[in-house]
């Protein structure tokens with residue numbers, strides 16, 4: 001390749017990041033799913049850069065758009081979306097990726113603009129980024145007086161969401177939480193039924209570092225582990241990547257060998273297969289989900305992990321269930337939710353949510369919990385969990401459920417004391433535990449006929 005040609009080439013990582021960001025913005029796609037698919041297309045360093053660019057831009061989008069507004073002297077929304085995306089990528093590199101020289105960040109972005117639009121657009125990108133490279137100190141949040149607006153811009157969350165959290169948990173916690181949402185999430189995993197501790201330790205510990213979880217038994221955080229070994233162990237079904245707080249759910253469910261378990265919202269199967277592992281595949285587990293295609297993932301996952309007693313059933317848990325009353329020992333409702341506890345992994349969720357979503361989700365969660373509770377046997381246990389930190393989706397759902405179902409009581413001792421909430425459930429936070437934000441609570445049906 002000639003020098004001039006090379007100079008105009010767009011790097012694979014940046015082009016892939018651009019297209020993922022385009023699909024997230026235009027098609028409502030999820031960045032985590034699209035990033036996971038880059039394994040075959042990009043080499044390891046390009047993949048790492050692509051991950052960093054996509055997640056970084058999404059985590060800082062509001063702040064980056066204010067930078068664009070300042071340097072381009074027009075609102076980011078007035079720009080062609082492809083150019084706005086190119087500028088976000090370029091500005092992210094200039095401000096956050098100090099290992100990339102400013103000249104490379106500018107030139108790569110100009111090449112990208114030429115590739116995805118035309119020459120004129122490249123001129124604009126060049127002018128804006130050159131100015132940005134000269135004025136690297138500018139912080140759009142610093143000049144905002146209103147503290148809520150300042151935090152919203154500083155941490156790139158919609159203002160209404162910041163206000164909502166302040167009303168729930170106060171200013172200080174909200175600030176810590178919002179900042180934690182922009183940090184990378186740790187890689188956490190557990191052994192499956194097939195995984196042998198010695199092998200996993202040997203293969204991952206050799207060139208990397210593993211830390212035992214401080215939150216949940218049997219979980220590890222991987223720090224700088226060789227990614228090829230990690231991928232091989234996952235593909236062989238020997239380990240499963242799962243957030244530590246998410247792993248806590250199967251522990252608090254406490255299923256035992258020989259029991260009948262119903263997992264009402266099971267796909268993609270992280271908790272179902274964990275329950276199977278904890279019971280050594282000696283419990284009968286019915287894995288329900290409304291989406292048949294997602295249940296196929298549960299089946300595949302169980303198969304890969306050597307689990308035989310998981311039975312997927314397509315069902316709508318918002319309606320009457322196809323099982324007899326009081327027919328299960330344990331029931332898990334890991335409800336569909338807003339996912340505000342997972343904003344580090346899924347940063348785009350914050351821009352998609354609208355205030356009205358919570359009432360709608362709460363109504364669905366309440367319906368699922370009511371139907372699922374009917375199949376819990378006397379003295380049997382029912383666990384409700386979400387990866388949302390919102391009170392509407394957790395405390396309010398629980399209170400409504402308890403009012404309508406006096407035959408159930410909360411078993412506060414079933415959740416670890418350090419995470420316990422006044423209601424007797426457990427809540428984890430990214431800024432406190434470093435895990436995802438999760439809520440879980442255990443109910444027991446009384447023994448009376």
Ligand SMILES: C[S@@+](CC[C@H](N)C(=O)[O-])C[C@H]1O[C@@H](n2cnc3c(N)ncnc32)[C@H](O)[C@@H]1O
Pocket residue numbers: 264265266267268269270271272288289290291294315316317318319334335336337368
């Ligand atoms: C939070 S995810 C469950 C994650 C899963 N428990 C795991 O650990 O891998 C919620 C699931 O609920 C399913 N779902 C949504 N509405 C449902 C309904 N009415 N009945 C059953 N499943 C439903 C979704 O398809 C989704 O797979």
